[in-house]
Amino acid sequence: GESVGLHLPTLSVQEGDNSIINCAYSNSASDYFIWYKQESGKGPQFIIDIRSNMDKRQGQRVTVLLNKTVKHLSLQIAATQPGDSAVYFCAEANSGNTPLVFGKGTRLSVIA
Amino acid sequence: EPEVTQTPSHQVTQMGQEVILRCVPISNHLYFYWYRQILGQKVEFLVSFYNNEISEKSEIFDDQFSVERPDGSNFTLKIRSTKLEDSAMYFCASSEGTGGRVLTFGAGSRLTVL
Numbered sequence: 001g002e003s004v005g006l007h008l009p010t011l012s013v014q015e016g017d018n019s020i021i022n023c024a025y026s027n028s029a030s031d032y033f034i035w036y037k038q039e040s041g042k043g044p045q046f047i048i049d050i051r052s053n054m055d056k057r058q059g060q061r062v063t064v065l066l067n068k069t070v071k072h073l074s075l076q077i078a079a080t081q082p083g084d085s086a087v088y089f090c091a092e093a094n095s096g097n098t099p100l101v102f103g104k105g106t107r108l109s110v111i112a
Numbered sequence: 113e114p115e116v117t118q119t120p121s122h123q124v125t126q127m128g129q130e131v132i133l134r135c136v137p138i139s140n141h142l143y144f145y146w147y148r149q150i151l152g153q154k155v156e157f158l159v160s161f162y163n164n165e166i167s168e169k170s171e172i173f174d175d176q177f178s179v180e181r182p183d184g185s186n187f188t189l190k191i192r193s194t195k196l197e198d199s200a201m202y203f204c205a206s207s208e209g210t211g212g213r214v215l216t217f218g219a220g221s222r223l224t225v226l
Contacts, residue, residue: 008152034214043116043203043217044155089155099145099168100215102155 008087010107019077021106023090028071030092034100035064035075039086044102047075047088077108085110114138116218118204124224128193133221135187135204144187145205145215146179148172155203161187194225 013019025033031052036044050057050064050073057064063076073090087105117136125131137144146158159169161179178190187206191198201222205215 036217038155041219043205043219046214046216049214091155099157099160099170101157102147104154 023073118218122222137206141206148200
């Protein structure tokens, strides 16, 4: 599959600002989407998920938006904190038995 | 909070040696997975396992790889003859179901092949 290599897209935001991380997914048959956060040296941690029958879902300080027409997913983080600094991955699957497929990551750097 | 545990956290091995990475999934989960992440790259699916058999595998998961659930709690990934390009973080994950369920990942095992 396609790989990012050593240079991930990076988003730098000031502490307290809102962050928006975008993801383009590839499979039009996918109907389930997840955002994971990966801190340095750790495994991916679940943030929020959304099914294709929704276009928006909110969690605590996070919102996921799904646009199936253009196969686009975004993660919005409100009032970004230093602890939000990490690499964020979107992942897709469908309701069959296909495995979760990860997209390219985005590195979020929060400037204090 | 239940978690997936992996051992070892880091293993260094010589090319051609066999390696076994171990995982203890969350106890009530039925589906188990191995993913790998080469440094700086995205997380790639290797294999999924359900009901004591492989349910799906990627093209990365060739004959050098095998998985086993030897005792009802551990889930292992074996690489029979390691190559330099096997150097990566290997993540175990488990889920209650499949088809759109949250995977819980372990902290990973870093494999370095010299």
